[in-house]
Amino acid sequence: MFDIKNEVLEAEKRIRSHVRETPLDYSVALSRATKTNVFLKCENLQYTGAFKVRGAINKLLSLSPSQREQGVVTASSGNHGAAVAFGLTTLKISGIVFVPEYVSPTKVDNIQNYNVSLEIYGADWIQTENHAIEYAKQHNMIYVSPYNDLQVISGQGTIGLELTNQLEPIDVILVPIGGGGLISGIAGYLKSVSSKTKIIGCLPENSPVMAESIKSGRIIDMETLPTLSDATAGGIEPGSITFEICQKFVDHYILVSEEEIKNAIISLIKTQHLLIEGASGVALAALMKNAQQFQGKNVVVILSGANISLETLKMILG
Amino acid sequence: MFDIKNEVLEAEKRIRSHVRETPLDYSVALSRATKTNVFLKCENLQYTGAFKVRGAINKLLSLSPSQREQGVVTASSGNHGAAVAFGLTTLKISGIVFVPEYVSPTKVDNIQNYNVSLEIYGADWIQTENHAIEYAKQHNMIYVSPYNDLQVISGQGTIGLELTNQLEPIDVILVPIGGGGLISGIAGYLKSVSSKTKIIGCLPENSPVMAESIKSGRIIDMETLPTLSDATAGGIEPGSITFEICQKFVDHYILVSEEEIKNAIISLIKTQHLLIEGASGVALAALMKNAQQFQGKNVVVILSGANISLETLKMILG
Numbered sequence: 001m002f003d004i005k006n007e008v009l010e011a012e013k014r015i016r017s018h019v020r021e022t023p024l025d026y027s028v029a030l031s032r033a034t035k036t037n038v039f040l041k042c043e044n045l046q047y048t049g050a051f052k053v054r055g056a057i058n059k060l061l062s063l064s065p066s067q068r069e070q071g072v073v074t075a076s077s078g079n080h081g082a083a084v085a086f087g088l089t090t091l092k093i094s095g096i097v098f099v100p101e102y103v104s105p106t107k108v109d110n111i112q113n114y115n116v117s118l119e120i121y122g123a124d125w126i127q128t129e130n131h132a133i134e135y136a137k138q139h140n141m142i143y144v145s146p147y148n149d150l151q152v153i154s155g156q157g158t159i160g161l162e163l164t165n166q167l168e169p170i171d172v173i174l175v176p177i178g179g180g181g182l183i184s185g186i187a188g189y190l191k192s193v194s195s196k197t198k199i200i201g202c203l204p205e206n207s208p209v210m211a212e213s214i215k216s217g218r219i220i221d222m223e224t225l226p227t228l229s230d231a232t233a234g235g236i237e238p239g240s241i242t243f244e245i246c247q248k249f250v251d252h253y254i255l256v257s258e259e260e261i262k263n264a265i266i267s268l269i270k271t272q273h274l275l276i277e278g279a280s281g282v283a284l285a286a287l288m289k290n291a292q293q294f295q296g297k298n299v300v301v302i303l304s305g306a307n308i309s310l311e312t313l314k315m316i317l318g
Numbered sequence: 319m320f321d322i323k324n325e326v327l328e329a330e331k332r333i334r335s336h337v338r339e340t341p342l343d344y345s346v347a348l349s350r351a352t353k354t355n356v357f358l359k360c361e362n363l364q365y366t367g368a369f370k371v372r373g374a375i376n377k378l379l380s381l382s383p384s385q386r387e388q389g390v391v392t393a394s395s396g397n398h399g400a401a402v403a404f405g406l407t408t409l410k411i412s413g414i415v416f417v418p419e420y421v422s423p424t425k426v427d428n429i430q431n432y433n434v435s436l437e438i439y440g441a442d443w444i445q446t447e448n449h450a451i452e453y454a455k456q457h458n459m460i461y462v463s464p465y466n467d468l469q470v471i472s473g474q475g476t477i478g479l480e481l482t483n484q485l486e487p488i489d490v491i492l493v494p495i496g497g498g499g500l501i502s503g504i505a506g507y508l509k510s511v512s513s514k515t516k517i518i519g520c521l522p523e524n525s526p527v528m529a530e531s532i533k534s535g536r537i538i539d540m541e542t543l544p545t546l547s548d549a550t551a552g553g554i555e556p557g558s559i560t561f562e563i564c565q566k567f568v569d570h571y572i573l574v575s576e577e578e579i580k581n582a583i584i585s586l587i588k589t590q591h592l593l594i595e596g597a598s599g600v601a602l603a604a605l606m607k608n609a610q611q612f613q614g615k616n617v618v619v620i621l622s623g624a625n626i627s628l629e630t631l632k633m634i635l636g
Contacts, residue, residue: 023338023363028431045341045363049591106588113346269631270424273367273593273624306591310635313587317632 004188004245007154011058012161018057018090019158022046024166024300029271034291036299039167041159043304044276048110050231050305051156052083052146055181058155059144060087068093071141075099075132077125077178078107079231079305080146085114095141098132100125104230106309125234126221147179148240157185163300164190170197171297174254174286176279176304177201177210178232180242186302187249201246201253202286204229204261204278209236210246211253219243228261228278228312231305254286261285262316265308277308320559322506325472329376330479336375336408337476340364342484342618347589352609354617357485359477361622362594366428368549368623369474370401370464373499376473377462378405386411389459393417393450395443395496396425397549397623398464403432416453418446422548424627443552444539465499466558475503481618482508488515489615492572492604494597494622495519495528496550498560504620505567519564519571520604522547522579522596527554528564529571537561546579546596546630549623572604579603580634583626595626 022042030038043051060072072095074084081097088095096117099108103120111118122128129145136143145152159182163170173190175183180201187199203211207224219236227233236243256264261278264285268274276284280303287294287301340360348356361369378390390413392402399415406413414435417426421438429436440446447463454461463470477500481488491508493501498519505517521529524543531537537554545551554561574582579596582603586592594602598621605612605619 020341029427044591106591109347109589266628269593270628271427273362273424273595273626275587275591275593277591308591310584310588314635317628317635 002150002188004154004157004185005192007150008157008161008185008189011151011154012158014061015054015058015155015158019054020046021162024163025272027272034287036291036294036297038287039298039300040272041163041300041302043159043302044274044280044306048079048082048086049307050079050083051159051182052079053086054158055152055155055185056080056083056144057087057090059149059151060091060093062151063142067142071095072144073098073132073136073141074144074146075129076146077230077233078103078110079307082107082110082114084144085111085116088116089114096135098128098135100128104309104312106307110307129237145237147181147242148237150241153181153185153188153242153245155185156182157189159302160186160189164193167298167300169298170194170300172198172200172294173300173302174200174202174283175302176229176232176282177203178234178279179236179240180210180246182302182304183250184242184245188245191249198251199249200286201250202283203253203255204232204282205255205257207233208255211255213243214246214253228258229282231277231279232282254290256282256285256289260289264288265316275306275308275313276303277305279304320468320506322472322475322503323510325468326475326479326503326507329469329472330476332379333372333376333473333476337372338364339480342481343590345590352605354609354612354615356605357616357618358590359481359618359620361477361620362592362598362624366397366400366404367625368397368401369477369500370397371404372476373470373473373503374398374401374462375405377467377469378409378411380469381460385460389413390462391416391450391454391459392462392464393447394464395548395551396421396428397625400425400428400431402462403429403434406434407432416446416450418443422627422630424625428625447555463555465497465560466555468559471499471503471506471560471563473503474500475507477620478504478507482511485616485618487616488512488618490516490518490612491618491620492518492520492601493620494547494550494600495521496552496597497554497558498528498564500620500622501568502560502563506563509567516569517567518604519568520601521571521573522550522600523573523575525551526573529573531561532565532571546576547600549595549597550600572608574600574603574607578607582606583634593624593626594621595623597622
């Protein structure tokens with residue numbers, strides 16, 4: 001198994017000047033409502049509006065000079081694309097970001113803030129990802145996976161390191177899961193330094209691929225439905241290293257409905273005056289639904305990103 | 319005249335452990351749209367969701383032990399009340415917050431997050447303020463003005479100090495004005511250390527009391543209309559020291575319409591995925607309306623607070 005703790009410590013040194021130490025906000029109102037001590041890890045306030053910049057910049061900084069010359073290809077439902085674009089612009093590397101057809105316009109805008117080529121390909125996430133991998137091979141470029149990469153995972157794991165400096169003890173941590181890069185980094189680090197912390201993976205009922213895969217003992221290919229949590233939607237690349245990391249370190253999974261995600265987003269607007277995207281709402285909804293299990297505990301909710309589109313926000317509030 | 323620079327340096331030492339150094343975010347999208355370099359000073363991310371905590375805690379920390387014993391009275395349209403409540407709870411002082419009848423429910427909730435008495439009084443801001451002053455006298459308590467107080471002003475001025483560590487040069491700074499406490503602190507500090515910085519006061523057309531007072535050469539009592547910028551609405555206490563500070567240090571005033579405030583709030587949701595309240599929208603709207611004057615310049619926009627109610631947000635997006 002990978003030594004994630006050590007990789008995270010290396011990532012920390014590499015990326016610190018490029019990322020923001022995001023606040024861990026205690027919420028008076030949510031703590032009162034749930035009878036737990038709620039701490040919000042505000043990656044919605046990270047550069048580019050999502051945690052993804054940690055993993056992307058760690059990967060790019062790990063490339064050799066000749067790999068940098070080759071240029072970079074990635075596939076993304078939005079946030080990882082903006083993160084790679086941010087990193088490429090910062091480090092003056094050229095690259096292409098492939099996004100699926102269902103990408104939200106706000107995420108396209110986010111990517112186009114930076115100097116990078118953007119191409120739309122594939123009605124389905126796995127199509128986009130396979131196309132990007134193939135494109136990289138054909139053009140002898142470096143493919144940067146949004147989750148199936150130890151450097152990407154270790155970059156995301158720096159959130160765990162920050163948390164241990166911000167709160168003690170961390171009894172429970174709720175993390176949204178798509179491909180599993182975020183939870184792999186956080187869980188891999190935390191389980192090595194704070195073994196009592198319960199790690200809970202949070203997924204939309206409409207796209208619970210990792211939870212179902214863990215149940216089946218292997219990465220499964222399943223039909224998924226559209227979800228407010230576009231950032232965690234879709235399938236997982238066969239052979240992804242995140243699968244075995246989740247198997248080893250994630251204690252429990254919670255699935256939430258679209259209605260619950262929506263209510264979580266609204267409740268954060270009301271209590272904290274913060275905008276979050278669907279994936280963050282998944283983690284908060286998982287807490288609100290299961291608060292009884294966690295009474296009196298210090299609970300960290302990972303708000304993974306802010307990048308909700310105006311159209312989606314209107315629909316939710318409408 | 320007051321030595322604001324020195325008072326701000328004292329405030330800085332006093333309050334640093336109680337306030338957050340808020341990010342100064344460069345906005346790619348707004349910079350592109352305005353052809354200026356837009357930097358957002360995110361006091362919307364300050365504790366309690368507004369800058370007011372700086373001045374309130376500075377004032378409370380300046381009280382003598384016997385003054386603390388007397389207890390504290392304040393009047394507030396919301397944010398200052400939450401800031402005083404936060405400070406009273408932190409420092410274990412008792413107190414009462416008076417709010418006007420038109421206070422937004424979200425701001426009442428914000429105040430009630432803390433251990434403090436809240437009372438509703440007055441259809442009009444000046445009524446609420448006078449009542450609170452009278453109440454403090456009758457009960458031998460300490461009145462803490464939301465703006466007409468050198469300690470409060472100096473606390474807000476620590477924003478200016480943070481800014482000089484975050485950006486150089488600051489060509490232009492846009493600040494919302496109600497009673498004038500925020501701009502007095504920032505301008506008083508900046509003009510002493512960065513005399514070329516242009517200080518621009520931003521007000522809603524519906525409640526431009528300070529701008530009209532400056533024009534008249536004295537604090538005037540005028541009819542005002544409701545505005546999305548509830549935090550800057552209403553009159554100014556006769557004799558307020560903010561008047562002469564504004565006369566001396568503010569270079570220019572810009573008024574904006576309700577429609578312009580609304581569009582500024584929407585554009586920040588779209589580009590930065592941040593929620594701001596009306597007063598912050600006033601400063602951003604003033605930039606968007608006058609961008610041509612500032613082309614190529616480093617422009618700081620003070621996002622003074624986040625505390626927009628869900629109802630107002632729905633109305634704006636509806």
